[in-house]
Amino acid sequence: MKVIKNGVHPHRGMLTLLIILGILGVVGLASGLLFESSILKGQPIAQNPPVGTTGVFTPAHSSVSLAVRHFFGWRPAAVQPIAFNHKPHLEQAQMECLYCHAGALTGPRATIPGVNSCMTCHNTIAKDKPAVQQIAEYFNRGEEIPWQRVYGWNDEAHLRFNHAPHLAASVSCGKCHGDVGSMADAKRIIDHSMNFCVTCHKEKKASIDCVTCHF
Amino acid sequence: MTRKSDSSLTDDLLRPVFETSTKFYVTAAVLAVIVAAGFGTWFYQIYWGMGVTGDNWPVFWGLHETNFVFWIGISHAGTLISAILRIVNATWRRPVTRCAEVITAFALMIGAMFPLVHLGRPWLAWWLIPYPSERLLWPNYRSPLVWDFFAINTYLLSSLLFLALPAIPDFALIRDRTTGWRNWLYGKLSLGWQGTPRQWHRLESAMHMMALAIIPIAISVHTIVSFDFSMAVVPMWHSTIFGPYFVVGAIFSGIAALNIVMAIVRRMLHLEKYLQPIHFRNLGKLMLAMSLLWGYFVFNERLVTWYGNTPHEMAALWSTQLGRYSPMFWTMIFCNFILPFPLLTIRKLRSITATVIASCGVVIGMWLERFLIIVPSLSYKGTSYSWGTYLPRWPEIVIFGASFAAMALLYLLFSKFIPIISIWEMKVGQHSKIKVAAQVQESEAAGELV
């Protein structure tokens, strides 16, 4: 079979396609970047943790990357300002979880203890330990220790968790937090996925109604 | 049958594929920019939120949804019509079918974009896909939107197939006439087509089965689109005739679109020889029939509502008849009924231009119809305290415009890579030219379709 000779460069078709797709891509990306750059000077958003709302690619997040990370549920492992070690507290000192995380018994939040409660013991005990001295420094500066939360959900989850009823239903701390006593600093060893919650709720004949947790 | 006529025909129809004028680049570039603007606007809407549109309380749906229904409607031209014509084996269809099927494919793609565009949080749209999720949750199969999701995908898939099958011999033809990457590309596309009788037989029977299958699918799709509205207890939505009403409307607007596209293709690719007045005339007749049917449905809908006289429906009804939305309503009646009727009935007026004018009217009219179905009902829903109104804002309008540009662009590219008229079908036609001519005369005389 013969090829038509009509002086037309045979690659024009391909070129066209590339050009057009190019334009599409560039303009699309450009607009995307444009809006991204306007994120931080975007409409004012109250940013305190309880207020921070969600919505990927919307001004709800301080940046698109944050939005994406929330979207995928990527959370960096918590890095604590002071090398805190649960082990001695639970093993040597024979302390209960609730001794420091007192909120869990009566309220929604287990609460990370403030530097005051650390000092109740540590202005006498183990004062030589560098970590304890760090705590003392914070205390003297009148500052809280910026502990990082290990567990918790993104705001997207719209999840209202309440510790009290779970303790009332005698769910052990370890069930959801693992054997913290055997760790140095608490790690997120259990994935608090919806699956995890729902499975247990089913076992315990607890409500699996959406509004039990999401409201 | 002579080799020459064959090859000349082939050359004519293949010319667009091999020759590329600067005009093409310019058009393509312009269209591409408009489309890009559309995407940009979408990014903007996603970034800031639906608030940039004109949607409000209580009119939560506006232009985006109108466009969705409109484009799905347009898509009903192609595949459905060509399928019908294939089944009844109308020989005049040969040059028309592919133009038509292409419209379907692209209109569907564009139409299917709008449900995504109108979402408040489109990045979560994948929740409509049924898959065993860690949340132990499935899509809500009771929701018409989920039905849409399945219906549209089915239709898109089948009409792509329906478009690809008859293109195989033409791919092969191009393959045989090219070298280099095209030869490779079209070689792949033609799936090793050699034109053996066995292959021809397989193709024919496959086409026949597809044609049979596609008709119920097409009808079901727009019925389901109509369910989006008729399933809700909203004034003027909650109606039993919406299914057929929408299907008819869809075919109606579809044919109109087809006429316009054909006219453009004919002009731009110099296919006057192949796309002849008869095609426009016959499609015109088909459109006329649809116009009458559509008018009948509108009359029904309005009459019954008016007679039924339930207060919350009357508000919506009157707003379209005499109230705020009446100008649009009467424009619609003019475009869909008063304008096409004489142009398509009176023999003297029945020219290509006339048909195209009528078609333009119909496309506009049918768009208005979608709008008038969605917005007034929502404006006058519930207790009169919460009545509202709606005005589109620029993002919706830009995206609306971009959707048309997208259609044109896709069509342009398509005609660049695949002959817009099925060459082998034309040849088959020519081999029975005399028969065709005779048929044409007959149909002329009888003034019927086939």
Next chain:
Amino acid sequence: MPHKWGMAVDLDRCTGCEACVVACHSENNIPTVGETEAARGRAMHWIRIERYWEGEFPEVQVKFRPVLCQQCDEAPCEPVCPTYASSHSEDGLNSQIYNRCIGTRYCANACGYNVRFFNFFTPSWDKPLHLQLNPDVSVREGGVMEKCTFCIQRINAGKVSAGIEQRPLLDGEIQPACVQSCTANALVFGDLADPDSTVSKLSKSPRGTKLLEELGTKPKVTYLQRGSWDDSQKR
């Protein structure tokens, strides 16, 4: 036994003071959309006082009607949601699950009472106004539908405390913000599943009617029509 939360609204008591409206905003972190958005018809009021003029001057009268989500048994908003974001809770509430909402706004269209509101933008509070937010209720982001929940946070809190104390819930123990604040005690909330609860009794009142009953939505909110003085004289 599952609860069936319902409300009775005594139109003869309602004074249209709108205490309920602000109470709702305060309790449920409902965003203030501002002048421009309000002008576009995007103000959010989970409960509103509808008022209707009747007659002509000087014989003119006004009827007030507090309208909130009717928590229908046969809710039009529920089946249409493609993702179960709008679903029926065990207690018969039309619950809106924000995290599951993809923003089709279909539920709002299907709702015959126009009591669903959409976050067209992500709300924001000029600091330090954000400190007033109720930590027991999530703040909804842009693209999410929201509506009256009968103060689900209070219902859940009530259940939890009752559960911990292992006692049944008392009638009137749980009060949504609007009911709590109603100055003329026009709003009464309670468990319709309990035949002795005040709300069940009121719902059976001869003055009781449902809003847009013809839609067949079976609302759980009962409106007690205004009485007339002359009738009460005859009695």
Next chain:
Amino acid sequence: MDRRNFLKVGALTGASATLTSCGNPEHQMIRFIPEEEIQGGIAIWKPSVCPLCATGCGMLVRVVDGEAEVIRNGKKGLIQMGLARKLEGNPAHPISQGKLCARGQAAIQVTYHPDRIIHPLKRNGVRGSGPFQEITWDEAITILLSQIDGLAAAGSQNALAFLTKPMRGQRQTLISRFMQSYGAPPPMNFDPFGDQVLRRANAHSFGHEQLPTFDIAQSRYVISFGADFLGTWNAAVPQSAGYGEMRQGKPGHRGKFVQVEARMSQTGANADEWVPVNPGTEGVLALGMAHVIVNLKLRPGNLAALAEYTPAEVAKRTGVKTERIERLAREFAENSPAIAIIGGTPLAHTNGMFSALAVNTLNTLSGSMGKPGGISFMPQPGKDAPPGTSFNKFVTEQLASPESPVKALLLHEANPVYGSPSAWRVREALSKIPFIASFGSFIDETSILADLVLPDHSFLESWVDDVPESGAGIAVASVAPPAMRPIHQTRAMPDVLLDVSHRLAKPLQQPLPWKTYEEMLKDSFESISPGADTWNNAIANGGVWGKTGEPGVRPLVPLFPRYSEPEFDGEGVQFPFHFLPYKSQSFLDGSLAHLPWLQELPDVLSTAMWSSWVEVHTETARGLGLVQGDVVEISSTQGKIQAPVLLSPGIAPNVIAMPMGQGHETFTRFASGRGANPISILAPMAEPETGALAWAATRVRISKVDAASKLILFAGGMREHPDDHR
């Protein structure tokens, strides 16, 4: 990668191209050690008192911990503290009975307002133009001391003036004592829309210069002359509660409620019968009814005194049909206990005193004074503050003399520049004063004139107390400790005043011995009702209340007031319409316009948000070719303002009405430059006996101007279909 993530990636294609690093500034801020014992996530309820209106509702504050941005020893940081989250009525409190009105619940936004003054300010620039500079409290107090001592040194103590909004309880006492012991004239209360006229009338009729308390719950018939007693007048919350009971509380007995007024108020909208009358003739109607009652021997009385009030005559003046007058009178007399209420507009005419006395007469006839279902007066424990100086007198003197007689003005939460007719020339009067110090929390039209601003705590952050004037059958004295710690660098006004009084060159230790306001309150409460734990109980419950002596009402022979014709400013031809400004349901007289919740609260009758409007009768509008939303110019003899028209079927055709509250020049981001202020065009008419502003005695004309309408209505249908709402 599992299926779920795969799908997510699909949903995200292209997004990854635009990733940037994230950073949430809040998380880098240092956190201070909490200064109080709080358990995370647990709500506690603390008593408080609502300061927004004269009702004095006792409230409960829901306090949950949160993280507030504060400054501690110069450093900015976050601190975990108990934060007020919601305000509700205090169920134990006799006034609020567990309820709180819309305004009261929005009061929380006063504390968290973004434009609150968060530290002391010193004027720095032209007075009134705005620029202020931040100073420390020490500097601020020093400046104040130097000014006050300066006056004392110059021997002109009486050149010190104190201007406040109407205040009660110990704050009032404290200020009065301070002024008294310093040697200055008593403080001025600015309240042009208050009820002095009614108080005086009650003094005449019942021997109580006080607002009455209505036992609506028990009564069977309530006729109200212009009183918006369910919305903005007197003790609205307890009155609403009573109203609910009257309607459906007593099975088989549904009380009747009749409202007499020219423009339908929110209260009028609830009436079984709404009776429009010509403005200023309410009293005539009342006496007309009295005439019928006496005439039919339904009650004993002196018919001769009522001779001129024959139904026919009254009908002519009021515009109410004779039969109707007779029927109303009969119903009123036959359904006891019955109450007649007067308030608001009728008192704001030049013959307000006459109308008030007339209605009192009706009440005396009905015989339900001091009875259940009738009218009583609350005992006022510990009320020893002497009467204040007249604001009008002050203004006239200021304007009269070339250089200002007042040398230093202390200003507390009064905004006369906004709240008085422009004819009073208040701004001019104040601007002459060499030194003005404001204790207010916001920069408004008046406090912007200040040279020194010493921002007060919000009521949630400070000790609050109140002695309600009306609303309960028993004596009430409310008191509550701070519900939360201050979030800004502010100080409680009473504490500052005590501090100053002790640090003056001639300290006022002896009359004001207390270190803090708390001590002062403690003393006063233990003096009210001696007892070991009175104080502790009081601050635990939010006050003390109970029967202390009978709510005595002097039983009177009805006294029949002499008729006085209402006078109006602007004659009828040129100014065809009566102009009735009324207290907005959201903003009252405008002092609450800065609260966003109230700005976005749809006015219940007009459904308007964020805007002001003028109500015109539908027919009148048609006559003038006006449609909904048209902007009109309203001109009186005193000036003109512009506002969009709102068609209303509930207003007399010869009357136009406009809500107060909007039209602030400077009053935070939410209220500034929004709408128009009807007060500004009021004529300086006055009720002769009390000298109170007759704010309903102005006549106006309206003309269409072409300007963009700013009428924002919530009722969707109303946006285009005013008529669909009938």
